[in-house]
Amino acid sequence: MTLVSKGIASRPTTERRPGGTYGRVARRKAVLGAALMAPAVLLVGGIFIVPIVMSIWMSVSKWPLLGPHHLIGLDNYLRLFNDASVWRSFAFTAIFALIVTPLVLVLGLVLALIVQKGRPGIGVIRTAIFAPVVVGNAAASYIWLALTDPGAGLVGRLLTDLHLTGAPPNWLLSMASATTLVVLAVLWKTIGFSMIVLMNGLNGIPNDIVEAAMMDGASRARTLWSVKLPLMMDSIAFVATFTFIGALLTFDQFYIITGGGPDSTTVSAVYAIYNTAFTQLNLGYASAISIVFMILILVLTVFQLRLFQSRSS
Amino acid sequence: MPALSFPARSWRQRPARTLDATVVYVMGAIAATLFAAPLATVLMNSFKTPAEASVTPPTYFPHSWSVANYSALTTSSANVAHSVGNSAIIAFGAVVLTVVVSLLAGYGLSRLRFRGSAVLFTIILAAAMVPFQVIVTPVFIVLQSVGLASSRLGLILVITTFQLPFSIFVMRNAFEAIPNEIWEAAEMDGAGPARSLLAMLPLLAPGLLTAGLFAFFSAWNDFFGALILLNDQAQFTLPVVLTSLINGARGSVNWGLLQSGVVVSIAPCIVIFLVLQRQYVSGLMSGAVK
Known part of the structure; x- marks a missing residue:
């Protein structure tokens, strides 16, 4: 009524x-x-x-930061398709995200299994692992920059004291080590989130299903792989998608830690957009790059969600 | 049958359980140490003397404790202390605006529906799909055209806008969770919409807290928005000002000053998280379920 x-x-x-x-x-x-x-x-x-x-x-405009702007049709897009530096940054960003996402998932799952049960004192461990999540991206970047500085950084001192390296390494001299450093900084900040979501997923699995599998003689590894993981696919898909998109959008860490170097080899997609708009002051071209990048994100996300759907069914 | 299987299982599994517990605590302690060590290190480094904080090779623990890096925050040319004020203003503004706007919108969406309100809700939620990073250039132009370029108010509006999909979602759920009878009782007492809303505030408090909490983290920790949308050094926020300590002179970074600034930047986040841990994680989960 x-x-x-x-x-x-x-x-x-x-x-x-x-x-x-x-x-x-x-x-x-x-x-x-x-x-x-x-x-x-x-x-x-x-x-x-x-x-x-x-x-x-x-x-579709020539749009400088200062001064008049006018329509130029598809010129920005045509330029984009021939701009090797933009595609290099897209490819680099994709590879970076493809490195980060599985690591966040697997390490997050391992930690989730460790802290899953509410044993006494486990809360402290959970809190310690999760704490970096609430630290800002910029602050986390400064922390890792300070930690790994070849002069004043404690990581270099630790590595030399343990005789793992002869001298404190300079992480920023090669693309591989600079990227590794950013990967470490991102893992440190995001694994806690993955752990909590996956722990929630694990706790959502009905106990009797797991016990039934164990009774049937399934090993722990087998139970995890064939029973638990399929039943927590929603949590896994959420972490994977969230982490993947987050990694594709990474800016702060590259800007602060690597500065895009060495030789512009670690310029992420958002960094390239930033440089085009606010260093080269070409806002029109930056918008074209943004739109193509956004479409790539959408395609990759849909593809990824499909992947998880087929795995869970 | 269950009575039979119970002792049998516990006999088989008890040794495994204690082994489990040992493995869990050892691995958990290692992981916790790895994750907490960078925070502990930056905290200890910030209390070294400025000279010790930049010495090569570095000391693991401060030889002498000092607050010189913290007093340098107010005296340094980078004006870090002033930027802390800017960050606080922006965080405060974004929290208040986010809470108020999403409280009103949640009320409208759940109690005062009108034609098209469902569509508006969908559009607002869709805003969560497009990241700020890919539309920052036109946002910059929009702010410029309305005279909000390089203003703290402009940044507050931007941060609030991108916080709204989450906070309105949370507030709408908070309103929906209040049983109809309570609203009707308020109406029977002759309370108009405003008085009913005021009367419901205690019931809405958890939702408001979640909305405000996440607005605080996103505003206080924002780097990208502030870097692009604020051009006047007098308005720079803490995360942006800290770049000026490392840029330009990578060889001679004032590590002590940088790390005391970092501690100031992360301390409120850690403290708020420790106090409101449950609220924070459940808010995160409600976003995850969405």
């Missing part, structure tokens, strides 16, 4: 009906509801919808 009257009341003709007063109240409520939504709509419209439309317009 209330459902029906609400539906009718939202139409303006209800005032003449016997329930007219109710209709007027309902309409006043609807107007008030719209008014209450207005700030959110204004913000999302102005700072999200408008920029999305604008980025398409900007991508």
